Amino acid sequence: MHHIDILQIITLIGFPTIAAFFTYLVKRIHAIEHGIQATLRDRLQYLYKSYDRRHYAEIDEKEDWEFMYQQYHALGKNGVMDDTRQKLLALPTEPPKKEEQK
Numbered sequence: 001m002h003h004i005d006i007l008q009i010i011t012l013i014g015f016p017t018i019a020a021f022f023t024y025l026v027k028r029i030h031a032i033e034h035g036i037q038a039t040l041r042d043r044l045q046y047l048y049k050s051y052d053r054r055h056y057a058e059i060d061e062k063e064d065w066e067f068m069y070q071q072y073h074a075l076g077k078n079g080v081m082d083d084t085r086q087k088l089l090a091l092p093t094e095p096p097k098k099e100e101q102k
Contacts, residue, residue, distance in 0.1 A: 033075055040072040041081060048084050056092045 047065055051057035057065070069085055 037072060037075040040068055040075075044068055044072060044081055045084065048088050051088065051091055055096050056094055057088060059093050062088065062091075062093065 044065065047061070051061065051065075065088055066085075069081060072081060
């Protein structure tokens with residue numbers, strides 16, 4: 001079996017082909033990142049709205065939401081969810097007490 005090093009591969013298939021392949025990969029990676037970010041944003045908004053409707057979010061729900069938010073935030077070029085995050089953190093962790101009827 002013959003050992004082929006990277007220079008031989010470049011020589012065989014040519015640098016323009018390799019450059020085009022890497023350009024393609026970078027575009028695909030960016031598309032995947034943007035898709036994941038959009039999916040996370042949608043899910044974060046959906047969860048926040050459901051917690052806001054019931055007027056509370058349990059501690060573990062807030063922790064899960066925060067973990068997703070950190071992944072969303074790490075993908076960069078955002079800020080849209082910062083206000084929503086503050087609203088979520090301000091929600092109580094227990095259901096509101098029902099007023100007893102007299």
